[in-house]
Amino acid sequence: MQIKQADFVTSAKGVAGCPEWQLPEFAFIGRSNVGKSSLINMLTNRKDLAKVSSTPGKTRLLNFFKVNGNWSLVDLPGYGFAKVAKSEKFDFNELVGDYLEQREQLRRLFVLIDSRLKPQRIDLDFLAWAGGIGVPVSLVFTKADKQSVKKTRDSVALFYEMLEGLIEELPESFVSSSKARDGRKELLGAIGRDLE
Numbered sequence: 307m308q309i310k311q312a313d314f315v316t317s318a319k320g321v322a323g324c325p326e327w328q329l330p331e332f333a334f335i336g337r338s339n340v341g342k343s344s345l346i347n348m349l350t351n352r353k354d355l356a357k358v359s360s361t362p363g364k365t366r367l368l369n370f371f372k373v374n375g376n377w378s379l380v381d382l383p384g385y386g387f388a389k390v391a392k393s394e395k396f397d398f399n400e401l402v403g404d405y406l407e408q409r410e411q412l413r414r415l416f417v418l419i420d421s422r423l424k425p426q427r428i429d430l431d432f433l434a435w436a437g438g439i440g441v442p443v444s445l446v447f448t449k450a451d452k453q454s455v456k457k458t459r460d461s462v463a464l465f466y467e468m469l470e471g472l473i474e475e476l477p478e479s480f481v482s483s484s485k486a487r488d489g490r491k492e493l494l495g496a497i498g499r500d501l502e
Contacts, residue, residue: 307498310374312350317367321404325370331378331411332497334446335402336418337428338384341448344484345418346371346381349493356381368405377501378411385432406439413500414442416493421447421458421481425468437473444478444496451483 318324336342343356355371369381382402406415415436419429436443447465450458458481469476480496482489 307494308374309349309351309494312352312355312371312373312379314355315370315372315378317369319367320401321408324368324405324409325378327378327411329372329376329378329411330413330501331370331380331409332414332416332500333380333382333406333412334416334418335382335432336384336446336448337420337426340384340418340420341484342381342384342418345446345448345482346379348482348484348487348490350379368401377497380405380412385428406436406441412441414444414497416444416446417477418446418448419465421450421461422453423461425465429465430468430472433469433477434472437475442477442500444480446489446493447479447481449483450481450488451486 315325316323334342334346346356347353350371350373356369366383368383371379371381373379382405385399385402406412417429417433417436420426433443433445445465447458447462462479462481466476466479478496480489480492482493
């Protein structure tokens with residue numbers, strides 16, 4: 307798939323504020339500081355489409371981008387550490403939960419995992435919950451350029467081991483590096499298949 311155009315459309319504070327369109331939506335989520343904005347920019351070939359920040363937890367709204375005029379990429383607030391009040395943190399999770407459970411246009415949820423870290427309980431818990439909402443889920447192991455291929459492979463294998471028994475069907479996965487642009491073709495190919 308070739309990305310010819312990618313534009314920011316709107317930010318929504320809740321499901322009621324989401325765009326009134328029938329475009330298929332592909333949502334991206336992950337723990338704060340997992341490299342989500344960098345991945346979105348790499349996928350769309352835009353340097354600053356999604357704002358990259360050194361402060362974790364910057365995305366606080368549902369951000370919608372229209373791609374090639376026929377599908378939408380949705381940047382969801384990260385879960386986990388964020389420098390905000392506890393009440394606000396709960397709002398993030400409620401916002402994400404409502405979107406994932408209620409949005410009929412959602413075709414696939416891409417959950418980003420930092421490939422350098424041992425399996426994090428928060429990622430496993432989120433995936434256990436997401437497995438029950440009926441939306442296809444794929445994993446994206448990020449920051450693969452920061453370690454050897456073997457370390458990434460071992461990290462992915464360990465994560466799947468921990469995931470066994472938490473969800474019925476183990477999701478497909480992709481390995482990516484925004485810096486080296488690894489995984490771009492495969493991720494866009496998966497989105498293309500869902501659009502057929």
